[in-house]
Structures are given as C-alpha cells and as structure tokens.
Amino acid sequence: MTINKPAKAGTLESNDIYVMIMPSDEGVNIELESIVEDQFGDDIREVIKSKLSEMGITSVLVKATDKGALDYTIRARIEAAVTRGL
Amino acid sequence: MPGNNPGMLQTAPVFGADSVILDLEDAVAITEKDSARILIREALKSNDYTGVEVVIRINPMSTPFAHDDIDAMARLKPDAILLPKATPEDMKELDKMLDRIEKEEGMEPGTIKVHALVETAYGVETVYETIKVSTRCEAVLLGGEDLAADLAIKRSKDSEELFYARTKIVNACRALKIASIDTPFTDTNDYEGLKADTEKAKKLGFGGKLSINPRQIDMIHQVYSPTEAEIQHARRVMYAKDEAEKEGLGVFSLDGKMVDLPIINRAQNTLDVAKLIGLI
Numbered sequence: 001m002t003i004n005k006p007a008k009a010g011t012l013e014s015n016d017i018y019v020m021i022m023p024s025d026e027g028v029n030i031e032l033e034s035i036v037e038d039q040f041g042d043d044i045r046e047v048i049k050s051k052l053s054e055m056g057i058t059s060v061l062v063k064a065t066d067k068g069a070l071d072y073t074i075r076a077r078i079e080a081a082v083t084r085g086l
Numbered sequence: 087m088p089g090n091n092p093g094m095l096q097t098a099p100v101f102g103a104d105s106v107i108l109d110l111e112d113a114v115a116i117t118e119k120d121s122a123r124i125l126i127r128e129a130l131k132s133n134d135y136t137g138v139e140v141v142i143r144i145n146p147m148s149t150p151f152a153h154d155d156i157d158a159m160a161r162l163k164p165d166a167i168l169l170p171k172a173t174p175e176d177m178k179e180l181d182k183m184l185d186r187i188e189k190e191e192g193m194e195p196g197t198i199k200v201h202a203l204v205e206t207a208y209g210v211e212t213v214y215e216t217i218k219v220s221t222r223c224e225a226v227l228l229g230g231e232d233l234a235a236d237l238a239i240k241r242s243k244d245s246e247e248l249f250y251a252r253t254k255i256v257n258a259c260r261a262l263k264i265a266s267i268d269t270p271f272t273d274t275n276d277y278e279g280l281k282a283d284t285e286k287a288k289k290l291g292f293g294g295k296l297s298i299n300p301r302q303i304d305m306i307h308q309v310y311s312p313t314e315a316e317i318q319h320a321r322r323v324m325y326a327k328d329e330a331e332k333e334g335l336g337v338f339s340l341d342g343k344m345v346d347l348p349i350i351n352r353a354q355n356t357l358d359v360a361k362l363i364g365l366i
Contacts, residue, residue: 009121010121011090013091013093014274015091015092015093015096016091016092016093017169036151041348069092069160070092070096070132071123072092072128072129072132072187073092073128073129075128076092076121076124076125076127076128076129077121078125079128079360080120080121080125083124084118
C-alpha cells in the first residue's frame with residue numbers, strides 16, 4: 001500500500017501519541033519525540049515499524065510526539081493515520 | 087469512557103464499576119470516529135477487562151457513523167452494544183445487522199446483547215415495543231439530559247421532570263423481565279444530591295444507576311447494597327419459609343406479620359444481591 005497524502009492521528013494528551021505521516025520515496029523514516037525516549041524510544045520505533053510493515057507500507061515519513069502511549073495506542077494511531085493517508 | 091482517550095480506556099477496569107461504557111458517540115469528535123473505533127479495538131485486544139462488563143455505545147442509527155460502528159465493534163464481541171436514542175425501529179435495524187455479523191463471524195445467534203438508551207419522548211412512549219422487538223435487549227438505560235432537551239424543559243436536581251419517564255421505563259423493564267438503569271446525576275461535586283437521586287431511583291425500582299465520574303461509584307454501590315439489618319431480616323424470612331414448608335404450611339408469620347410470596351421474593355432478591363457484591 002502507498003501513502004498518497006499527509007495524514008495525522010492521536011493527540012498530545014497524556015498516554016497518547018500524536019502521529020503525522022507524509023508520502024515519501026525514501027523508505028520508512030521515523031522522527032520521534034518522546035517523554036520516555038531514554039527508556040523506551042527504541043521500543044516505540046520498533047512498534048511503529050512493525051505496524052507499518054503489517055499494513056504493507058514500505059515508504060513513509062512518520063513524525064511522532066509520544067506522551068507515554070502504550071503499544072496498543074501506538075499501533076492504533078499508526079493504523080488510523082495510514083488509513084487516512086491512503 | 088471516551089473511546090478516543092487511551093488514558094481512560096486503559097484505566098476503565100480499575101474503578102470498581104460493574105459495567106463500563108466505551109463511547110463512540112458524544113465523547114468523540116465527528117472527525118475522530120474512525121480513529122476511536124481502531125483505538126477501542128486495540129484496547130480490547132490488549133487490556134484486561136476481566137470482572138467488568140464492557141459495553142460500547144455506538145452513534146445513533148440516524149447518523150452516517152452507526153453502520154461502520156456496528157460493523158467494527160460487534161466483531162469484537164463486547165458484552166453489549168448500547169443503542170442511543172433507542173426506538174423500536176432502530177432496535178429492529180440493529181438486531182438485523184447483528185444477526186448478519188454473528189453469522190459472518192461464526193458466533194452463536196444472539197451472542198451480542200443490546201442495551202437501549204431511551205432519551206427521547208418517542209423513545210419513552212415506545213420503550214415496551216423497543217424491548218419486545220429484540221430478544222437481545224437485556225437492559226434499558228434512561229438518558230435524562232437528552233430527554234429534557236427533547237421535551238424542551240430544564241433539568242433540576244430533584245429530577246421531578248423525569249418521574250413519568252422513570253416509572254414508564256421501570257414498569258416496561260419489569261414486565262419484560264430485563265434490567266433498568268437510571269440516568270446519571272450530573273453534579274459530580276454534590277455527593278448528598280447523588281445519594282438522594284440514587285435513593286429515589288432505587289425506590290422507583292431501577293436496578294442500578296449510571297455514573298459519569300469514577301468518584302460516584304462508591305456512593306451508588308452504597309445505596310444499592312443491602313444493609314446488614316436487611317440481610318439479617320432476609321435470612322430470617324427464608325429460614326421461616328423453610329421451617330413452614332417442613333411443617334406443610336402455606337402461609338406463615340414472622341414478627342407478627344404475615345409473610346407471603348412477594349415478601350419471600352424480596353428477601354431472596356436481597357440475599358442474591360448481597361451474594362453478588364460479596365457481602366455474604
């Protein structure tokens with residue numbers, strides 16, 4: 001599947017993650033800002049990559065601002081943004 | 087709980103409510119309905135809601151969102167779907183959609199229950215028919231704020247304006263042997279008012295009450311819990327009944343008063359509720 005237009009999902013509320021996705025032809029790139037970058041930054045990036053791969057997205061720019069989202073929230077917001085961006 | 091708020095979805099099970107309503111309607115902005123469906127789906131897959139009934143409020147059948155809500159949420163097998171602005175016509179349409187989805191998902195027919203949220207004048211007048219239309223309907227909830235808006239009247243703390251709607255709903259539910267749940271008390275800082283309103287609901291026959299804030303749960307439980315004296319009295323009634331049966335007596339008295347079937351049923355109900363909430 002291909003991202004055709006910019007899209008966003010989520011909020012900047014506590015326990016949530018705000019994601020913006022943009023079309024790209026440079027593979028999957030993630031720019032992450034997280035309140036728990038040191039502890040969980042890599043894990044969050046992995047969850048995002050895994051969800052994108054599951055949805056068949058091979059090229060996208062993801063800008064995410066994390067406010068302590070659990071994995072299920074990250075997956076949900078990525079799915080919502082990708083669906084909106086198709 | 088707003089269906090688009092992860093903080094609330096993941097803490098919903100810990101507050102001690104008997105049932106949580108994950109909301110796709112009023113608490114979710116029109117532009118976020120799609121996102122909320124996905125979040126609820128992922129929350130139900132990942133979080134532990136053991137011990138709490140999970141109910142999902144969809145958007146009214148008259149909105150462009152309802153069908154997508156039902157299609158997505160019913161497949162998650164929630165304990166119930168909450169149908170807002172419930173009418174017999176909407177219940178029939180929902181029932182048919184759930185029949186189809188259950189078949190597609192290989193579920194037993196009738197697996198997904200429905201709770202009807204009655205919150206319009208037409209809904210109040212047709213509540214009996216709404217319940218009758220579908221065997222899935224296992225509860226009716228009263229939406230007092232929306233009803234007041236539909237009646238073009240102001241809500242008051244003593245809820246006098248809701249008397250007709252309350253008694254009509256309780257009677258219909260009792261006649262058809264399903265549960266009735268009263269409208270929430272909306273002043274979350276007034277515990278005395280909450281207590282009075284909950285006592286009124288209980289006195290009228292409602293089996294429970296909606297809460298709009300976790301801080302209200304303890305008070306509602308307190309009002310609905312049998313007292314120690316009520317439990318003891320119920321035990322004495324049931325003991326006296328058993329003794330009377332052994333002696334072949336059809337009627338008997340306790341403390342100088344005749345005990346007949348309604349009193350026995352009330353005593354049994356008290357003991358059932360006490361057992362359910364862990365008091366005995």
